[in-house]
Structure formats: structure tokens, C-alpha cells
Amino acid sequence: MDTDRQATLTAPAAPPLCGSPRRGRPRSEAAEQAICAAVERLMTEGGTLAELTIEGIAQAAGVGKATIYRRWPNKEALLVDVLVRMEEPEQPLPGTGVRDDLVVILDYMRRRGLAKRSRWVLRVVLDQMGSMPALKEAYYDTVVMRRRRVIREVVARGVAAGELRDDLDIDLLAEMLTGPMLLRSVLWEDTPLDDPELPATIVDSLLEGLRGPALQVGSR
Template sequence: MQIDTAAPVPRPESRCAAAEPCVRRRGRPRSEAAERAIVAAVERLMEDGVALADLSIEGIAAAAGVGKATIYRRWPNKEALLVDVVARLEAPEPQLTGGTVREELLAMMEFMRRRGLAKRSRWVLKTALGQLDNWPELRSMYQEQVLEPRRELVRRIVRRGVAEGVIRPDLNPDLLSEVVMGPILLRTVFWKEAPLDDPALAEQLVDAVFNGIAAPLPR
């Protein structure tokens, strides 16, 4: 049985009084069940070994039990759908909470730690991210829609820290952001044998940046 929200829905009889204008509903509410089925279908196809470049809207629709129109109502093309699916495979996006600058950086670092663990433990995510290098168009979309907003989030925290006087104002915000996030990215991307499962790792890294690594000068 197919889940197809593209099927026509009968219109209810109008109950508007003659003296009262009718308020027409625009569009049709999205079916969360259909959306979950589509995302799950892409994941299953990837688990079966289908490469991202070989996925098609027709194949995804068939695997999800929906019509192609149901997919196109949510995503304008295959690339947008795949970027969304890969992003969902990762840890939930961090949200600024209004805490201290240190607390916000700690939350961002913890997000990156969990993302690194997910990439190591979920081979589907690892495979998907690895294939982005062979698909420049998809990688560009992922960079623009997923990675760049995260970088901007770190820059916002850094700029706030500079404005509040808790971060040095004489360094470029981009450089400061890279100094903060660099260690966890290094462990995730290059030093894959380095442990990421220590819950205290994020706090250790943030405090190392805040306190500096130079030994105190002798009096």
C-alpha cells in the first residue's frame, strides 16, 4: 500500500454565512508519516550499498511507497533531499541558549564531539560524507546549507565574547573560531584513533582555549 499525499482530498461543504467572508486554507498540511518514509527509504537504499550518485527520485519514491509528487512538494530536487537526509543522520543541531560564552562554546564543542562519534559508529553517515568528495555539486550544497551555518554559529559566539570582553578583540573572529573548533575536527577527520568518547573532552578543550596553553611566568 502506497502512502501518497498527492491524492486529491474531497472538499468539505462550505459553512460560511452569506454575510461572512470565507477564509480559504492555502495548501495541504504536510504528512509527517510520508516524510519519515522518504528519509527512511534513502537510508535503507544507502545501507543496501546504493551510491548517492545512483539514487533517483523514482527509486526513492518506490522504496518509500509514495508518489514522486510527494517528494517534490518537500524538496525541489534530489540533491536537496540528499543534503537533508545526510544532515539528519548527524547529531541534532546545537541551539544557542543565552548562557555564558563559555557555556555556548561548550555546547558547540559537545555537538562536534557527538558528531565525530556518530561518524565513527554509523557507517552509513561515514559513507555518505565520504561520497560528498566525489560529487562537487552535492558537497557545495552541503557546505552552504549545513556546514556554513554551523561555522557562523561559532563566529556569533566568538563575536559576543569579544563584545563582552571575555575573548581577545585583537584576533580575527574566523581565526578564533578555528582555534576553538580545530582540535575536535582534527580528532574526527585526521586522528581517527584518538578517543572521542570521554564526556569531559569538550570541557577540557574549551578551558584549554580560554586559559591558554602557556605556563605561567615566574614572578
């Protein structure tokens, strides 16, 4: 396995969560967990993202503002960490082929959609993000772009290995492979997501028409 591919497969699946170790002076894990819990509690009590302040979060967590600012440069960075903490954890990619990697990626999207439906606070935070451009930009840069990059790298490896057609744009291929699950989990929220076999069904059905020469003969 080449160095770039190994780095992709073994890299952390998500940005550091609240309470995870970072460089610099050791921080109190208990304080970090209290800060994250305070944000969730304030949202549960009916607050909005716009109403949240560092002062209010610090008071609810029982810490000083300096404790928050030592770990997060601003409110947006803190809220991104809290949001990632509330979402479903991502699983490492198996790296055994484009099909297996895509099934893991789509299953994460499925579980994330279920979490949004079942966790009111998560749904509220995601929905309110559009009203806060700085938070939306921070989340997009920190989380969305990284996930998009991973999907693109998986598809590019599939094309290079002959598992996927090489006559289509890489980004278009990625969108075609992830679009059905994205549609179900984000836009059509009345469609079922509880079938754990759904990701494999989507990927296998799409690969029938997108497979490259390496999989044309004798493949599923």
C-alpha cells in the same frame, strides 16, 4: 539580552528534518518518513549517492515522484535533509557566556564524530559527498555555513564582552577554539572521543591563553 542575540540563541539548531512542518500545503508525515527511510535503506543495501534517483527512492518509499518533488526541489535537497536527520541533534546554546556556548558547540562536534564512527551509512554518505559537487555545495550552503556563522557569532560576543582577546581576527579565534575537536572528530579518527568532559577541557585550556580583560582576574 538584545534582539539579535536572542534570535541567535532561540533559532532552530538545524535545517528542517524529514517530517518536520514547513510552509505550504500540509504534507503526509508518514510519506516523508518513508522517503527518508528509503534513502537510508538503499544506502544500507550497498547503493551509492550517485546511483540514487528520485524514481528509485519513490519506488522504495511506496510514493509517487510528485510526493517527493512537492517537498524537495531536487535530489540534493532531499539528501541534505536525510543527512542532517542521520546526524546528532544540535543543542541550543545556553547564552550564559562564551565558555559555556563553546563547550556546547564542541560537544556537538564530539558527538557527531562518534556518530560517524558508529553509523556506517552516515560515514558512507559523508565520504561520498565529495564526488557529487552539487550535493556538497547544497550541504555546505545549508548546514556548514550556518554552523560556522553560529560559532563566529559566539566568538564575536566573547570579544565584545571582554571575555576573549580583541587583538586577533574573529575567524582566527573561532578556528583556534574549534580546531582541536575538528581535528579529532574528522581527521584523526583513531583518537578517543568518548570522554564527555573533553569539550570543557579543550575550551578551558584554550581560554587560559585567549581570555580578555574581563576574565583576567578571578576566573577559572
